[in-house]
Amino acid sequence: MPSLRLDGRRLDCHDGDTIASAAFRAGVRTFSRSIKAHRRRGLYCGTGDCANCLVTVDGLPGERACVMPARDGMRVERETGWPSVDRDALAINDRLHRFMPVGFYYKVFARPRWLWPIAERVIRRATGTGTLPAVVAARHTRTRFVRVHTLVIGGGVAGLAAAATAAHDRSVVLATEAALGAEVTDPAARDTIARLAAEARAAGAELLEGHTAIGIYEGPSAALLGPDELVEVEAERVIVATGAIEAHGVFPGNDLPGVWLGRGAARMAAIHNVPIGTRAVVVANTGDGAELADALRTAGTDVTLVAGRVLEARGGRQVDSITVLTPEGRRAFACDALVLSLGWAPRDTLLRMTAEPEVVGAGDVVRPGCTLAEAEASGRAAATGTADEPREADPWPITEHDGYVCVCEDVSMHDLERAWDEGWTSSEILKRYTTATMGPCQGALCSRHLAEHARAKGAAPAARGRTTARPPVRGPRLGDLIGGVHEQVERRTALHERHVAAGARMDHSGVWLRPGTYGDVADEIRAARQRVSVMDVSTLGTFLVAGRDARTLLDHVFPIDVGAIAAGRARYLLALDEAGYVMDDGLLAALADGSYFLTSTSGGADRMEAWLRNWIDRLDLHVHLVNQTAQLGAINVAGPHARDLLATLSDDDLSREALPYPGHADITVAGVPCRAIAAGFVGELSFELHHPRGRSVELWDALLAAGAAWDIRPHGLDALDVLRLEKGHVYLAQDTMPDDHPAKLGLGWAVASTKKEFIGKRALERMDALPLERRLVGLRFDGPPQRGHPLALDGAIVGRITSCAVSEAANGPVGLGWLRAVGGEFPSVLRAGEVTATVSPTPFYDPDGERLRG
Amino acid sequence: MSMLVPCPTCGRRPFTEFTFGGELRDVASADAASDFARVYLHDNAAGPQQERWFHLLGCRRWVTVTRDTGTNRVEA
Numbered sequence: 001m002p003s004l005r006l007d008g009r010r011l012d013c014h015d016g017d018t019i020a021s022a023a024f025r026a027g028v029r030t031f032s033r034s035i036k037a038h039r040r041r042g043l044y045c046g047t048g049d050c051a052n053c054l055v056t057v058d059g060l061p062g063e064r065a066c067v068m069p070a071r072d073g074m075r076v077e078r079e080t081g082w083p084s085v086d087r088d089a090l091a092i093n094d095r096l097h098r099f100m101p102v103g104f105y106y107k108v109f110a111r112p113r114w115l116w117p118i119a120e121r122v123i124r125r126a127t128g129t130g131t132l133p134a135v136v137a138a139r140h141t142r143t144r145f146v147r148v149h150t151l152v153i154g155g156g157v158a159g160l161a162a163a164a165t166a167a168h169d170r171s172v173v174l175a176t177e178a179a180l181g182a183e184v185t186d187p188a189a190r191d192t193i194a195r196l197a198a199e200a201r202a203a204g205a206e207l208l209e210g211h212t213a214i215g216i217y218e219g220p221s222a223a224l225l226g227p228d229e230l231v232e233v234e235a236e237r238v239i240v241a242t243g244a245i246e247a248h249g250v251f252p253g254n255d256l257p258g259v260w261l262g263r264g265a266a267r268m269a270a271i272h273n274v275p276i277g278t279r280a281v282v283v284a285n286t287g288d289g290a291e292l293a294d295a296l297r298t299a300g301t302d303v304t305l306v307a308g309r310v311l312e313a314r315g316g317r318q319v320d321s322i323t324v325l326t327p328e329g330r331r332a333f334a335c336d337a338l339v340l341s342l343g344w345a346p347r348d349t350l351l352r353m354t355a356e357p358e359v360v361g362a363g364d365v366v367r368p369g370c371t372l373a374e375a376e377a378s379g380r381a382a383a384t385g386t387a388d389e390p391r392e393a394d395p396w397p398i399t400e401h402d403g404y405v406c407v408c409e410d411v412s413m414h415d416l417e418r419a420w421d422e423g424w425t426s427s428e429i430l431k432r433y434t435t436a437t438m439g440p441c442q443g444a445l446c447s448r449h450l451a452e453h454a455r456a457k458g459a460a461p462a463a464r465g466r467t468t469a470r471p472p473v474r475g476p477r478l479g480d481l482i483g484g485v486h487e488q489v490e491r492r493t494a495l496h497e498r499h500v501a502a503g504a505r506m507d508h509s510g511v512w513l514r515p516g517t518y519g520d521v522a523d524e525i526r527a528a529r530q531r532v533s534v535m536d537v538s539t540l541g542t543f544l545v546a547g548r549d550a551r552t553l554l555d556h557v558f559p560i561d562v563g564a565i566a567a568g569r570a571r572y573l574l575a576l577d578e579a580g581y582v583m584d585d586g587l588l589a590a591l592a593d594g595s596y597f598l599t600s601t602s603g604g605a606d607r608m609e610a611w612l613r614n615w616i617d618r619l620d621l622h623v624h625l626v627n628q629t630a631q632l633g634a635i636n637v638a639g640p641h642a643r644d645l646l647a648t649l650s651d652d653d654l655s656r657e658a659l660p661y662p663g664h665a666d667i668t669v670a671g672v673p674c675r676a677i678a679a680g681f682v683g684e685l686s687f688e689l690h691h692p693r694g695r696s697v698e699l700w701d702a703l704l705a706a707g708a709a710w711d712i713r714p715h716g717l718d719a720l721d722v723l724r725l726e727k728g729h730v731y732l733a734q735d736t737m738p739d740d741h742p743a744k745l746g747l748g749w750a751v752a753s754t755k756k757e758f759i760g761k762r763a764l765e766r767m768d769a770l771p772l773e774r775r776l777v778g779l780r781f782d783g784p785p786q787r788g789h790p791l792a793l794d795g796a797i798v799g800r801i802t803s804c805a806v807s808e809a810a811n812g813p814v815g816l817g818w819l820r821a822v823g824g825e826f827p828s829v830l831r832a833g834e835v836t837a838t839v840s841p842t843p844f845y846d847p848d849g850e851r852l853r854g
Numbered sequence: 855m856s857m858l859v860p861c862p863t864c865g866r867r868p869f870t871e872f873t874f875g876g877e878l879r880d881v882a883s884a885d886a887a888s889d890f891a892r893v894y895l896h897d898n899a900a901g902p903q904q905e906r907w908f909h910l911l912g913c914r915r916w917v918t919v920t921r922d923t924g925t926n927r928v929e930a
Contacts, residue, residue, distance in 0.1 A: 613916055
């Protein structure tokens with residue numbers, strides 16, 4: 001016979017057993033200890049709704065023993081109590097209740113302050129449930145996305161009826177926590193479920209058994225947790241058919257082992273054939289009493305059925321006697337099980353999670369205690385768009401002034417009364433102060449009681465509502481929550497393999513992987529400055545802007561005089577937003593046919609496209625914008641011998657007249673058609689060769705082979721950072737802030753102020769009228785600077801270093817940084833820790849740009 | 855949180871496919887004073903608001919929708 005081990009003890013498992021049924025059959029009565037008072041807690045709901053039977057299974061805590069199927073070889077541990085759950089030394093807490101009043105941790109250890117950290121450590125160890133394993137094999141749950149017309153949550157009669165009806169002409173997914181019908185004790189209900197399941201399947205509904213809905217969100221959308229997947233469902237309509245459980249009874253001794261809610265007790269007897277005791281009393285005010293009594297008798301329990309109010313349950317290790325106020329008067333019973341069916345508590349947590357009108361209920365959750373026929377009709381109505389409005393379950397008066405309201409958090413009626421007297425007089429505030437409803441069961445049992453208590457106390461209508469329900473309804477594992485997160489988006493250029501083969505350190509740069517360095521940054525810099533070098537710049541955003549209104553668009557959007565760019569020439573441009581702040585920069589090349597070729601920064605391509613398309617749309621322009629970023633590769637050939645190198649590979653005219661700076665030409669290099677743009681980001685004669693991505697490798701190889709004559713080296717991001725800094729060129733986002741207008745960056749020259757209109761012009765005029773309070777400056781240092789270091793003037797911080805490097809070409813350490821005006825003047829000498837920083841004009845290298853024209 | 859944005863090309867799609875373009879505002883201002891209000895003084899409505907969304911992970915088209923900022927419900 002298969003078996004599991006509970007705290008090391010071997011327990012036999014019968015067919016269909018849950019962990020709880022196997023344990024209960026073997027005589028286990030105490031499944032956990034309560035959080036504060038360390039009272040014994042046994043099986044109560046038996047339906048996965050309360051938190052009494054949370055156990056650790058094979059090292060993972062927080063599993064519900066009453067619904068988790070038992071498997072051969074399982075290792076199960078009860079989580080609470082010291083040294084064991086059966087003999088718990090901390091049970092003394094139950095007698096020390098007056099020292100731990102409601103909200104005690106807000107008050108008791110508040111003074112002196114040093115006491116709290118110590119007290120907290122002790123309290124943490126004494127409370128809590130299972131322990132998370134420190135090391136556990138990584139588990140990445142697969143995430144599946146589903147779009148469907150109707151999502152049904154719950155596989156009972158109402159849910160299946162809704163799915164079967166909706167599936168006739170709509171796509172339907174139904175999620176049910178257990179196998180269909182597995183937890184149903186009533187034979188008539190089982191037959192109905194089998195019939196409706198067949199109907200739903202035949203109509204094409206997808207039935208996901210073993211899938212728990214853990215939350216409903218705006219959309220509406222829902223997250224379903226399956227055995228090995230997380231399913232995110234977006235639906236036009238969500239039908240919640242999660243049913244109802246018996247209402248939680250509040251009376252002295254209501255948390256003793258041996259007190260059961262009806263359906264859980266019936267399952268234990270009728271499905272697992274385990275008697276819940278020898279003598280049971282069923283207290284039923286619902287129509288289910290006789291059926292419950294019959295179910296319990298099948299397992300051999302002697303049952304007494306009464307109606308009325310439970311006044312008290314007494315017992316030590318478990319209940320041994322009770323007092324009930326029946327219509328005939330007070331009656332006392334000796335019994336070892338008390339089964340409650342006092343009223344209905346709809347499982348409406350999911351329904352209360354969102355206000356979306358597309359989320360509706362069906363069956364017991366809106367009509368608690370309805371018959372099978374009514375449940376089926378309710379489900380079918382919900383599927384056709386005429387769902388029943390939720391009917392508030394019969395409110396039950398709270399008459400017993402003792403007993404546990406929130407079983408998870410050990411909050412009693414006394415605690416609620418006391419909190420109320422202290423002035424916490426609304427359901428939401430009571431919740432926060434007492435922590436009632438905040439335990440693992442998420443208020444499944446007690447949320448209604450809290451609202452009812454506020455109502456009975458006379459709270460204003462706004463202060464006595466049900467507290468907000470939030471996901472997750474069931475505790476997912478960390479691995480479930482990170483499902484899909486490890487799938488990092490990563491873009492590679494066509495030359496990726498070449499970089500790796502050359503030993504490059506590949507860095508994440510936005511979504512791109514780019515070479516940081518090939519090993520010797522200093523030599524990469526020297527190659528660019530003194531010989532010739534290449535860099536893979538395929539990540540640059542590239543766009544073709546064509547169509548009747550292309551020039552109108554560019555003129556309107558960018559602050560440069562687009563009309564002044566002759567065909568064959570190129571111009572640096574800034575992209576400004578409507579507030580005049582710099583969003584991006586790039587190059588604009590005028591093509592012979594009246595269209596334009598535009599580049600943006602590597603990280604700014606998507607934003608640039610969105611920005612241009614927005615204005616095409618808003619201004620109703622006739623423009624064809626083609627984002628060529630993914631289609632084109634680009635290699636920047638830079639250095640004094642750049643032109644010589646290209647000449648060995650091209651028959652085209654590469655003279656200064658044919659390909660001036662800043663300008664461009666369509667040429668063929670090593671047989672590859674290229675749009676060559678003479679650009680100057682690194683401060684040397686350089687040509688960006690934009691070419692079809694599929695031919696990047698042959699072009700790269702040809703350039704490196706022919707460049708051997710000049711001892712060519714490719715350079716990466718590290719070298720680029722120094723090369724551009726020596727020229728004083730800014731890295732957007734590294735050197736800039738979101739509210740930088742061109743003058744702050746020293747880029748006022750890039751704005752054609754004579755232009756009548758462009759986006760951001762009015763904002764620039766506004767800001768020009770104000771004194772400049774902050775600006776980016778070049779800095780020289782007398783020692784090694786540190787990026788990010790504050791810049792101080794007479795001990796007061798007035799700026800920050802945003803970029804810096806020790807530069808051969810600039811004869812020492814240089815950088816860029818922010819400076820704030822002090823008394824209307826920008827200081828010129830600052831301290832950066834041990835280093836003195838002196839404001840210096842930029843570029844640090846080749847200030848007249850003679851090398852660019854080579 | 856989830857929300858569907860109606861795209862004229864692709865139909866109703868999850869909002870995570872889009873980038874947010876802010877409140878719908880005029881494309882230009884009559885004078886400097888009104889430009890200040892247009893650029894900086896947004897309505898930030900609590901309720902229905904006309905706003906722009908760009909279908910970045912789709913057809914790359916802009917749409918103007920009315921969204922209730924209190925409930926995140928979107929109309930075409």
